[in-house]
Amino acid sequence: MELVRKRNKAAETEAVGAFWRWWSVAGAGLITAAVMTGVYGDLPEMIGAMVMAIHPELRWETGPGARSRHRLCVSGGGDPRLRVLAERWRRAAPPPTETWEFAAARQAQPVVLTGTLEGLGEEVDLGLARIAMDWDDRSALAELTVFHPAFKGMGTNDCRQAGRLLVDWMLGEDDVQRWVGAINVARTDPRDSQPAAVVPEFFQAVATRNPAPRWTMREAKTSSGHRVIVCALRPLRWVDHPLLDLHTAVRISYRRTGSDGLPDDGLPDGEALMGLLHLEKDLESALGPRGTVVASETSNGLRVLHYYSDSEDQNGRDSLDRFARTRNDVEVVHTYDPGWGRVRKFIQAG
Template identity: 85%
Template sequence: MESVRRSSRTETEAVGAFWRWWSVAGAGLITAAVMSGVYGDLPEIIGAMVMAIHPELNWETGPGTRSRHRLCVTGGGDPRLRVLAERWRRAAPASTEAWEFAAAREPQPGMATGTLEGLAEPVDLGRARITVDWDERSALAELTVYHPAFTGMGTNDCRQAGRLLVDWLIGEDDVQRWVGAINVARTDPRDSQPAAVVPEFFHAVAARNSDPRWTMREAKTSSGHRVIVCALRPLRWIDHPLLDLHTAVRISYRRTGNDGLPDDGLPDGEALLGLLHLEKNLDAVLGARGTLVASETSNGLRVLHYYTDSEDQNGRDSFDRFARDRQEVQVAHTGDPGWGRVQKFI
């Protein structure tokens, strides 16, 4: 844990150093560079400061939505890096007429008619076509990107071009939110459509899934005990990018077999009321510091899956104090950007 805290302090110091530089000199230098097209060694300076936060972070500039220009620091879809980029963004000064700040590539649909340079050959993105295979159960799409130029390009260049195109079409965060896989093809797949129309599909998807809802599923263990799983759907870490600490709250309860009924592993009536009371008390203690995303109930044990900000020591301590006062409660904390521990509930 101490090494994690040292790393966190280093990242925090690097973020602070970046914004001090920006306030003193950086904003003026990069504004002049964008206006004149003369960057000198400024890209190397900015790159070094961003890499001091984490060596795998990248940065780019582009047109803004509310300001003339946007400065973006991106982790390229990596949940670990998205947390750092978000901390960088939240430490930023207020947007100005000239500059706004983003922690992920935002949609730039106009790029779909531009040309992507820097690969084995220029890619005219206006000729790209995409197949969308939507899975209603998981609320995730599998995309296949085709371009005639892919026939003469290596696999890595094809994948890079496909990923950048999708990022520009719907934005890096919506790729995380709604896309399960991005494939590339060297022949035009059946049911493909011009890339430029794909954002319309995802606008409709977002409208249908704007409010996560609790769902319940039931299964049985190999021993015949019932398993009740409740989970938010759609379950998306990208809606809470700073909540990177998973806490499993394990609560033992009295099973139905203790009151003369058949033992199906679920709580009896009194135990169920006790569980609901415990959860209400825990939510009151935690407050807005975190969120409950799923629960599993089976064989005398309920497991609540919470996420909080790993930088918020008070959040972690709230769980620990809650468990210390209750013999039937145990907690375990695990760093989990990307919410891998609850992916089985999607």
């Protein structure tokens, strides 16, 4: 697994470099002329081949920019693995100009909702789309059901593709990751649906109510009766840290309360708790800005700290390994985890 990852990394890095070399020498001029004249020739196939050389599932598109006249976007379609690659592509880009800016995810384009989506078997007038929303305060995520009259004559996969594109254009791909837990499609108009064009206002209010994650604590018990304390930043989204794709579980053994003659609930005694706090500060200093801790679990003589760092930054991983080698009570386990699946149950719960 690790050898495959390294080999792919080298190919991805070379493909990203090749794209931006082409862009600097000829690409920017060619695509600018194509956008201005509407004459693209074989340029879409050329760009598509270079983007697919980074990864065959990446896609690209152009659109109006926020600060520049045009935007070039490479998108992974919401896949965390591909979002990492798109972000690396974006960060390798030259500085934006008056003509071009760059994005690693589809940006919100509400104006598209007045247009037409073609190429899926049926012409889809996006202005007729309606969306029903089911918001869950506990997870801070919404389940969306997209309806369009054209869906009645379309296959299931085409309906899903149209629904996903509509929501991406409505909210922007990253906000879909932040606030949408599921996207469904329906061939009959669901109850309580609204015109798609008014839905972004709801999510703007959601973002205002959830300005930043905060540390929260929960307690439970194991089947053997030991207490479990979980601390986590909530709600926390991997998409706000797209390059932190390496999960490191730092496992720390500690002395339990029962070793003092007190009832043993599996948690650290007073001295051990102070030792854990000092150790965590030392860990934070060792890692520095190269990563972040997002959650911890404490139970039955073991505290597990969940860190994320950049898998391509060997110094971050090595700093945690070096720290563990200096302590008999610490071990670390690294896992490639774009999308933060290993901590989702902690950071999304309300």
